Amino acid sequence: MSQATHNNEARRPGMRALAIAGRVLFPPLSIFGFWYLAVAFLGLPDFVIPRPGAVLSVLINENHFILENLWPTLQAAALGYLLANVVGIALAVIVTSVPFLNQLLMPAAITLRNVPYVALATVLALAIGDTMLSKVLILTIAGFFPVMVNTVRGIQSVDSVVLDRMRILDVSPWRVFWQVRLPYSLPFIMAAQEIVGSASISIAIAAEWMLSSSGLGYVINRAMSQYRGDEVYAVALLAALISYVVYLLIQYASRKLDWLGKTRPTK
Amino acid sequence: MSQATHNNEARRPGMRALAIAGRVLFPPLSIFGFWYLAVAFLGLPDFVIPRPGAVLSVLINENHFILENLWPTLQAAALGYLLANVVGIALAVIVTSVPFLNQLLMPAAITLRNVPYVALATVLALAIGDTMLSKVLILTIAGFFPVMVNTVRGIQSVDSVVLDRMRILDVSPWRVFWQVRLPYSLPFIMAAQEIVGSASISIAIAAEWMLSSSGLGYVINRAMSQYRGDEVYAVALLAALISYVVYLLIQYASRKLDWLGKTRPTK
């Protein structure tokens, strides 16, 4: 009895099949459903909001140029995402362990984040040029803040009784960080991953749009100047799909990593 | 003894004075310090990165046009911030209480967030025009996601033993949400506020830059076409200052609201 009783997740097989069907069918239903609603509701001509059919046909038949430019964007997004995490978590650690650095770093961090992107792009383009690094820096600047803020909260959420245990045992701050604070922060850090991870493609695209001649951002730039709304939205759709996959991967990783999930009651 | 023992925050008066001095002096030190560092390190002439002196002089002597355009930006930022919260929290509630809606809404939410801003701006400019609503919608689309993701995590972080208590008492889901789940989520929700709140000014500016003829974004647009880098950075500095103030206000509110802070050990 004790198994069944404590396992609230037991599902009937019918429910399972439905769940799988939902997982496969719901995303397209969701995306195209809302798209058609927008088209119908806004009443704009199709050179402004192209119809899903035209966009899909671009993705299927004219994808060469898009796919060619997918790789640099993915690279920039992945590197920027990584760096945003490194910087964000490092800052969180610094700021929580040396409180006065909080007041010293935070205003600069917020200012950096508030330099208008166009001004930032100008500076980066001149200082570094149209390179991977420029894009990665823009992504870092756009992404480190949510990671930092959430990690700080996470670090502060550690159960005080466990910290007492660490103090009694005179455990090094380093180990406490890696083995206690970081795992305790995971629910917060994983939330930041969902936020930053699923946005990194579209930020990479925005960065490319401003300062690069490769990548999906450039494709959009070119497509807009050619009045190829269908191509613009094809890129947007592709970006959304990738972001959704990233989001699902992060959710999967959360479920694996996140101890909170294991103590969580299912309803 | 018990007071002193349990009050780890007791500070010597010297420390207190230092803390206040730090709070006042550190922000400018931080901002201008890093600014000069950037100037020195990048070695770019002042028409690329204007010097703080020139920028401050714009803020002090030529602030008329800037201040005139501050109000619409603040309005848009405040409304957008509010709406992002309403939408984000509502979606979090929907998604956690009716799991299958998760799969139905999430892909659309992520797609919406990934429509390139230029395409979005074009659509909004045509559908709604250069109005407050367009800006507010851009802010909402940019901001609802962090609020939603963090709130979902927060809702899931509720102690199961308290949920059992609510179940035993057959408390309505509505009350459980307002009186249990929401307060439990506060550490997560306040983190989202720090993320979204302090970004809303700069997103409002970006929105105005693209589609409005009023507000700080318009000032930047105009300043750029007049090669007034100093004015661009004056706006950026003003935006950063406002964002920092918003950030401090949110931190203050967190300390007032957040029960986690009260259980948190100080180090």
Add this chain to the structure above:
Amino acid sequence: MSETDLSIGAGQFVALVGPSGCGKTTLLRLTADLDQPSTGQVAIGDMPPSAARKQRRLGLVSQRPAVLPWKRAIDDVRFTQVCTGKSGLSAEDLLRDFGLAQHEKKLPHHLSGGMLQRVNFASAIAHDPDVLLMDEPFSALDEMKREELGLWLGKVLAERPKTVLFVTHHVDEAVLLADRVLVFSASPGRIVADIPVTTPRPRTAAFRTHPEFVELTNQVRGLLFGKQEAHA
């Protein structure tokens, strides 16, 4: 835990004793409609647990305190009343009776372990439920407080009869308070004895010297600890 049928008569006080980890809390959760039994059935009076719960007739003193971290003691107790819409027992009186008059404005993390347990107890019964499910409610209390609260409970039950399921590790307490003592075995956890206590409630501390008390406590200890000699 193997199949268990449990039915508790209305107004009965049932004590549950058994070694740590045998399934007492699990059985209590079934009775509280927090988990569903895979086999077997649980009945309170003649109701299934879900019906009792839906009628807001249950009160649960959980083993780990279920207080809200941001509510002061008195507000947490009142929260139960607000949630159920039943004013039941006065929150101030409860905390005063429990020796917490000075501490009613404290937040949970400013309370000692035993104080917290008492607040948890007060919060669980503040709506004056008909069915009271208690999971080691006095484990963090000193002997005097434990005795006091036991007597207090006896008095309340005399005034307002309730159906009670009471998990404890104190054999004496079980026999002193209950109409029926259920003895659990360790793995596989199941009910090995269902011992009625015939002396009518409420009983006083004097019952400790009554032959039935001595006999029953010895019998229960024998069941729990095997051949071994019983000790205080």
Add this chain to the structure above:
Amino acid sequence: MSETDLSIGAGQFVALVGPSGCGKTTLLRLTADLDQPSTGQVAIGDMPPSAARKQRRLGLVSQRPAVLPWKRAIDDVRFTQVCTGKSGLSAEDLLRDFGLAQHEKKLPHHLSGGMLQRVNFASAIAHDPDVLLMDEPFSALDEMKREELGLWLGKVLAERPKTVLFVTHHVDEAVLLADRVLVFSASPGRIVADIPVTTPRPRTAAFRTHPEFVELTNQVRGLLFGKQEAHA
């Protein structure tokens, strides 16, 4: 709590009894260098608490379990050893001795209340500390487990002498195990008596019938509960 000086001799077993909320946990935290006393002084052997802590000679069994929610029982016990770099007692042996051999792979929220308390105990002493600070370590256990663990502790202390500060609500347990029983009064919490137990340790269950035991338990109960007659 008013000014208190406490000094515990090396190798001494000091028990601390007193009503709930009187400051036992607070005193233990001072001894553990978790809080600083505003007045008064605490010494373990001839060391201040901070020195003992820095030398990793402390072990603390906290009142609320301090296990890591994501670690299985055995890993949590080993974590103490990894952190201190002291292999101390074997983690498997500890859990087996505590009756948790079957449950060593379970996560904390899959353990019953009493099991969790035993894991917490095992984790606190796994590095074999010289100074053992215990805050109601057996409160969630049944009488048999409590007795077993008490005897186990006696055996370990005989083999590897330790300085012990032991908070409990069980007067019997205090007298049975300790060299010195400190009795706390309720507010203002302060030490009202410091009662030596002269019979040498380790003692067996037979000590319960020894005149010193009976006398001392009565004396302590008298101090705790005033004129009132003592009860089991």
Add this chain to the structure above:
Amino acid sequence: QPKLEEVKVALFWLRNGEVSSLMVADAKGYFAEQGLKVTLVDGGPGRNPVPVVGAGQADFGVAPGSEVVRARLAPAPVDVVAIGSMEQVMPLAYIKLGNPGDPDPTPKDLEGKTVGIQAPGKFFLESMLKRNNIDPSKVKTSIVLGTPEPLMVGKVDYFAGFLTNQTYQIEQEALKPNAPPAVKGKTWKAIPFYKYGLAMPTNVVFATNKTLKERPETVRKFMRALAMGMKFDHENTAEAIKLVDAYPAQLERADKLAWRAKIQHPLEVNSGTQANGLLWTDPKVWTEMMDFYKEAGEINRVVPASEVMTNAFNAGIKLAK
């Protein structure tokens, strides 16, 4: 007083001296004389006038001719037609820093040099080089943003910019006492694209076919007033500058407007406008432009010039000279 017909004009960018003719026509009351009340709608990064006019939210638009061509020939075409051009050539040029006395450079001078271009501009450079029999592989390119900083900090030798735009900033920076060494005492020298490449109408006025069909009189009146504005701007430049300077929300001050007029006025007229009237636009140039974009792969078909432009609404107003 008769009620004026409201007419909206969507601009490509914020209002500045580039569209001075519009503002002069308004300020002088020429539109009102024709029974029109004109409202200018600023453009910007997210506000392209082509879809704005295409979606019917403005009656007229001002944009580079290339935009009209590309929009008209896109797979989901925008129904816009050019009805005149305020600038007969695109002022794109490859600009370098030089001493005031230096001769103007020619495409040949680009050999072995680095040219800073914007991402979509590579085709322009290559096309111009080919037209002048220069091997494009001999010219290095570097992608930059639309501001002249890379030229002024010496990152590139030439910079693809507009004669009416970035050159001003170069002049301004060169005057400053703390000007960077690369700029100090220098001035700009340019290889204009219209001279060695193609003439492309730039400040093109356009409307939808629907408007042309349903409200031809309005279009005619609009074009007449605009041409009168341009005529005044050219013939009474000093006074026009004052009017534009005072025009609401106009970005440029008198000195800048005067500077601009010197450079821009010659680009606004040619033999065609002398013969047929201001704003007149040459169908041949449009055909060349379509061929150019077809070759660049920016459009996938070429149509008769009459499908993308018309002079049917030209008022025939000419400069006095």
